[in-house]
Amino acid sequence: MASLSSRQFYKYNAQGDVSLKVSAPGKVILHGEHSVVYGKLALAASLDLRTKLHLFEIDLPNKLVLNCLPLDFKFALDLNFIQELLDKRGACTSQPSHFNWETPKFVNHHRLVELVKNLVIDAVVVIEENPSRSREAYQTVEAILYLLAGILSSTSVSLSPMCITIDSEISMGAGTGSSASLSVAFAALFVSYLKRKTIELENVSKDGFRPFHWPQSGPDIDNQYTSRELDVISAWAFQCEMIFHGTPSGIDNTVCTFGNMVQYRQYYSVVHLSFNTLNLLLVNSKVPRETKRMVAGVAKLKEYFPHLINYILNAMEDVTVTATDVIKIIDEDIRADDVVNKARLIENFDKWMTLIQINHNLLSSLGVSHEKLDLIITILKKHELAGKLTGGGGGGYVISVLPPSYDVDEVSRELKKHNFEVTVTQMGGPGVRVD
Ligand SMILES: Nc1ncnc2c1ncn2[C@@H]1O[C@H](COP(=O)(O)OP(=O)(O)O)[C@@H](O)[C@H]1O
Ligand SMILES: C[C@@](O)(CCOP(=O)(O)O)CC(=O)O
Incomplete structure (x- = not known):
């Protein structure tokens, strides 16, 4: 060189x-x-x-x-x-x-x-x-x-x-x-x-x-x-x-x-879901992580306890399927924007946040959480939000979906006090494109 x-x-x-x-x-x-x-x-x-x-x-x-x-x-x-x-x-x-x-x-x-x-x-x-x-x-x-x-x-x-x-x-x-x-x-x-x-x-x-x-x-x-x-x-x-x-x-x-x-299953065709953009809180734990290592850890666990881990993986699939249905209703209600749908919207956000919490706990049982991620989730809970790790885990980001008109000021302040980095962004925008 x-x-x-x-x-x-x-x-x-x-x-x-x-x-x-x-x-x-x-x-x-x-x-x-x-x-x-x-x-x-x-x-x-x-x-x-x-x-x-x-x-x-x-x-x-x-x-x-x-x-x-x-x-x-x-x-x-x-x-x-x-x-x-x-x-x-x-x-x-x-x-x-x-x-x-x-x-x-x-x-x-x-x-x-x-x-x-x-x-x-x-x-x-x-x-x-x-x-x-x-x-x-x-x-x-x-x-x-x-x-x-x-x-x-x-x-x-x-x-x-x-x-x-x-x-x-x-x-x-x-x-x-x-x-x-x-x-x-x-x-x-x-x-x-x-x-x-x-x-x-x-x-x-x-x-x-x-x-x-x-x-x-x-x-x-x-x-x-x-x-x-x-x-x-x-x-x-x-x-x-x-x-x-x-x-x-x-x-x-x-x-x-x-x-x-997108709904994705390996070796199957992809299902594209179109929905209104939703607000998302990204909290960076700043703990470095390596996806390969976390994936290897889960593989080892599965080798030790195949039946048990299969139950957890199947439960995760259940969470995905149920959450997709809930998100579809949330999307309809956001588009409709009327009083009748508002009550249903709040109820469904509550359901989705419960599923997010369950999902994180399942991931945690596979050993891919981290004490800092768990701390972020505890802080979110105090502010009536639910969070989960995203991606390989072991560090990196926690995500939390924000109900419409949720004010993030207080929760952001507390998270930043613990030295976490907070970003409010949207999900659901365009894919690759010519600019
Ligand atoms: N924005 C970028 N610019 C240049 N290289 C990048 C960028 N993002 C990722 N990479 C390359 O990809 C590798 C893996 O990135 P990483 O952030 O760990 O991936 P992921 O976010 O998919 O976990 C990095 O070591 C770097 O070589
Ligand atoms: C853990 C895994 O399901 C997601 C990894 O996501 P990320 O590369 O850590 O963003 C691995 C994979 O899907 O290849």
């Missing part, structure tokens, strides 16, 4: 007409984390907090500049090395004739990860770096190159010098889907880049790869992604999430792609 000898070599200006902006939301798992890994139903919603990417062409010969604000790094990558990987026939797959950008399931994941790791060693030049975040930075670059190679290697695209800036409103490592949001946004960005670069081609794929043709009218570059494209973006993001999280269930990439609320 080369390091920068003189910063002035890396001055550049925007040039050319390619300028693409995309963003993808973070997510919360409302019900069903951990049980989803064992085939149970889960419910997740998108957040009003997004990862934002901007790709623009630059006048710095043969360079791809990555400017990552959340991790404080700016790297230049040598485009020749990247193009070499793209040109290597069969680098991403052992079945080129079945493979194109639309078929991520034919990618040879482990080989591509290895190639990308080697590429990072050869191609990265550090312009700026925060040494304390270096491990995460290189993991991010690997993930980006994985998606770039996966999506573009079967195509006739030749890369132009470019800069990609990464910005994010989502806290990292706290259970609100920062890596899934990043993976979805990059998959979408490279799909947009592909459209832009191949708009006039008869067949987008290189010889020997499965042919791909845009519709007769050409790809839609300015508007949003088609549902077919969203499926492919989500599938590539899933592949990429394996770099960050080993064996993810797929719920995170799904909700960050499609937005709104």
